[in-house]
Amino acid sequence: MLRLVPVPMLQQGMKIGKKIYSDEGVVLLAEGVELTSLLISRLQKLDIGYIYVEDHLTEGIDIPEMLREETRRQALQNIRVNFQRLSEASPITGGYHHLGKQFSKVMESILADVSSQEDCMIMLMDMNTADHYLYKHSLNVCVYSLVLGIASGYTQDQLMVLGLGSLLHDIGKTQIPQKVLFKPQKLDDEEFRLMQAHAQIGFKILKDEPNIPLLAAHCAFQHHERINGSGYPRGIKGDDIHEYAQWVALADSYDAMTSHRVYRPAMLPHQAAEVLYGGAGTLYDQKKLELFRDKVAIYPPGLSVKLSTGETGVVSKIHAHMPHRPVIRILQDPEGAPLQAPYEVDLSQSLSVIIDGVLGD
Structure with missing residues (x-):
């Protein structure tokens, strides 16, 4: 009963088919809400590229939810509160921030939801807006990474480490100036160096935190490394990049491309997948990319x-x-x-x- 429609093609009278959430996990628009010209205008201002609408011609087509609503809400609130707290502090100067305690419980809920799905696939998560992109992106990358970890046969303990690492992979961006994070134009050289610093900053924040495994910290450190050595911050190659970080790199790139950014609109899943496939054997490990290909719904239900x-x-x-x-x-x-x-x-x-x-x- 659902169809994925570009926001510019929305018409008055169409009904919302899948909830649209705020950065706090609060429902902005619920299923069944009839679109008016005012609501369509609001969606355009939110910079959402596509939404699901109800359609009698597609009766019986259901869109799988990768997380329960309660898990999604708690996770987003947890990310928002802790990331905002870090943004207002100077965590890299030292001291513990009890991130392991803050995130372990919600990580268990996320893992339970993803693990409970039969034949779990990477489906479109939230239609990310440019505002508060970091919170939803962190959650999406976590879910996508867990799907890949489950497909790789990881144990529950391994999945918890991968989950924490992927959920917190961009935590270093809490120390990057907002004007750089959300600049709509191309970054200049100094701004680009500042942006690149988030990987090392994230590692510094996480590496000494109690209950945050060191391998989770390395997900933050290495998720922008590429197997041909063209990545950052260290330019390491191949198997020197931990496999967890390689999964996070794929999930991070895919979600970034399928989300609206301040400098470009969202890609559809098949478009983003084609870009990733172009990096096979150079930017990304060939076998890992093949597993990703087998687990991503490049043509999601409703398209x-x-x-x-x-x-x-x-x-x-x-x-x-x-x-x-x-x-x-x-x-x-x-x-x-x-x-x-x-x-x-x-x-x-x-x-x-x-x-x-x-x-x-």
């Missing part, structure tokens, strides 16, 4: 697509074993005429048919 047959429709179901070949509910014939009786095509079975484009792309 409007055009097939090589000329027909258009909506993604209705994802196959865990073949996420890039979903089931499509056909809504229009090749001439663009609406079908009286929509039907479904399973691309995992109809191998001669491909997705030729994404509507609103």
Whole structure:
């Protein structure tokens, strides 16, 4: 019953299909709210690229939630409170900030939610806005990293370390000036050096914190390193980059590209995935990128697509074993005429048919 629609294509009378959250995890717009011109204008000002709407033509298409609402709310509040506290302090001068105690309990809830999903996949999380991007980004990267860790066969203890490291990977940005973090133009050389410093600052904040494992601190330190040595802050290569940090690097890059930023709009999942695939064997480990490819829903449920047959429709179901070949509910014939009786095509079975484009792309 849901369809993913670009905000510029929203029309009055459409109904919200999936909750839209604030940075504190509070629901800004609930399911079923009918869009007015005022609400559409507000969504545009929030710089959200796409939202889910209800649609009778897509009845029965459900969007899996990767986290329970209570877990999401508690996690975002926890991140916001602690990151704001660090922003107002000078944590790198020394002293403990009890981050392990603050984040361990919420990390257990996040891990329980993600682990409970059958055939868990990387789905679109919140439609991130430019405002308060850091909080939602931190949570999304954590969830995506856990999906990859679970697919890698990690133990619960390993997943807790990966989860904490990914949740706190950008904690160093609490010490970067806001005018640099949210500058809409290209950073100058000095600003770029300041931004790059967040990785080392994050490591300094986390490495001596009680109950924060050192490997979690290295996720903050190494998530911008690349296997060909082109990353920062140390330019290390290959297996010198810990595998946890390599998973966080993939999750971080993917979520950054699929989120609205002050300097560019959000990409759709298939667009972001193509950029990542272009870095196979140079920026990212080939095998890790292949596992990522197998776990990400590049065509999420509700996405409007055009097939090589000329027909258009909506993604209705994802196959865990073949996420890039979903089931499509056909809504229009090749001439663009609406079908009286929509039907479904399973691309995992109809191998001669491909997705030729994404509507609103």
